[in-house]
Amino acid sequence: MNEDELRRRVAGFIRDTDGADRAAALGAQFDAGLAWVHHPAGAGGLGLGPDRQAEVDALLAAAGRLESWERNPMGIGMVAPALMAHGTPAQRALLRPIFTAEHIWCQLFSEPGAGSDIAGLATRAVRDDRHGVGWVVDGQKTWTSLAHTARFGLALTRTNPGAPKHAGLTAFLIDMRAAGVQVRPLRDLTGGAHFNEVFLDGVRLGDDARLGDIGGGWAVATTMLASERAAIGGSVGERGSGAIALAVGTWRRTGSDPDRRVELTRLWVEAEVLRLSALRDQRTRAEGGPGPGASGLKLRRALLEQRIARFAMELLGPAGLVYDADAVRAVGPAPDDPVWTWLQSQAYTIAGGTSDVMRTIIGERLLRLPKEPGLPRDTPWAQIPR
CATH class of the missing domain: 1.20.140.10 (Butyryl-CoA Dehydrogenase, subunit A, domain 3)
Incomplete structure (x- = not known):
């Protein structure tokens, strides 16, 4: 798609959504492939190079129609890239309500005993096939921004304590309204409470909630953190x-x-x-x-x-x-x-x-400097002092 064709597509979107409410306009933008133009058709994009998004955003800004990603910061800024990189076709269907902010998302990574050392987390996900293939999640997350308003969360869990800490992780998509999910606000220095602690007590998930491979959670995490x-x-x-x-x-x-x-x-x-x-x-x-x-x-x-x-x-x-x-x-x-x-x-x-x-x-x-001293990378997580 050359520059003129892309301009015509943007102009058509602006014309067709004049007077539409915000959610409808954002949905139309996604359907027109103008949400993330580097995504494939049907996933909010046109299969173009990621550099072409700047052209689209400039045209939308000139028309006063450029929306901020801050309407759904975790969903747009972190979860969407992870879904594109690691998600199934069914999971990628979640991209549209992420872009329209109909579904607010949060990131369930940090824990009281593993803040910046995310790979050291202890929240467990255990296979439970008694009612079909599924998982049971138990643990605690903290500093979770927007958990109190989020519809869904992307959680990093430990599925293999005997593996090295980076290798024994698996990512899951969690309904924040599911049984066993409890959110408690944490008040910060400003007096506000935009982040929270989240308790996961026997939360049951189907295997279709798993994002990426079993043991492949670190790849999902690095996509999101980058x-x-x-x-x-x-x-x-x-x-x-x-x-x-x-x-x-x-x-x-x-x-x-x-x-x-x-x-x-x-x-x-x-x-x-x-x-x-x-x-x-x-x-x-x-x-x-x-x-x-x-x-x-x-x-x-x-x-x-x-x-x-x-x-x-x-x-x-x-x-x-x-x-x-x-x-x-x-x-x-x-x-x-x-x-x-x-x-x-x-x-x-x-x-x-x-x-x-x-x-x-x-x-x-x-800078390719030597790694900081520590335990060998292949040390099983269960043998790491906590």
Whole structure:
């Protein structure tokens, strides 16, 4: 499909969905193959190169019709790539309600005893063929964003404790309304509760809920984590937007302190360099998918946005000591509040993999440095001290 044909398809979609409600328009976009153009026909795409999505998004943005992936961040940013890479045809049918956000998804990876060491998780899935081929899942997950609103979750479980920790994992799709699933909110520094702990107590699953091969869960996990880091580090906004826009606005509202102008300018330049780096990474990913370089962008963005958030809060002076957590509990996030932004930013170097994990990936996979000392990779999970 050449550029003119793609333009006509986008124009036809825009014309045919004029006045349609959001869900209907997003469904029509998926059906037209304009959701993920690199997917095959019928899966939201046209079988084109992934670089062509930028053309579609530019046309949709010009018409005011480009929707943010943040409407279903886990589903669009992480689960959809995993379904395409590892799912059955029946499982790929879940892509449409993911794109339309009719089904919100969450990621059931982290655990109290295995945070950044995801491969060390202990949640068990045991075969149970008494009522047909199936599984029973028991365990606890934590820091699960959106679990309280999610319709489905993608869980990583241990199916073979006698295998090395990376080899004994299997991924499953879980109905968050199923018997045995309990979600409890976890309140963070801001006073909000967008993430949760999830208890899985005897949750029964059919084998059709398994995503990928038995023992192939690590491949599913790496697909999702690479996509998550690419989404966090490689998201590209307009020049001067995002965290730096809040800092500039705060600087102006608080009297434009001339003594801090140089510091603000340096932060602005660093934010623009990061934005341009993310644009370059987008082109690289369009050619070969997300790789270890996404970890570098994720690390840089997390550290820079923490510095920007601290700068904006400090501009408030004594007012920066005042924070109304009760209001956040009542009405939700306050991204225009520098204090809320600073509190929220403390999670940036943890969410999506800690900064130390990012540095390890960069060191070992990009710089080819020796691996960090530890137990041999083939040590059975059951023999690893916990």
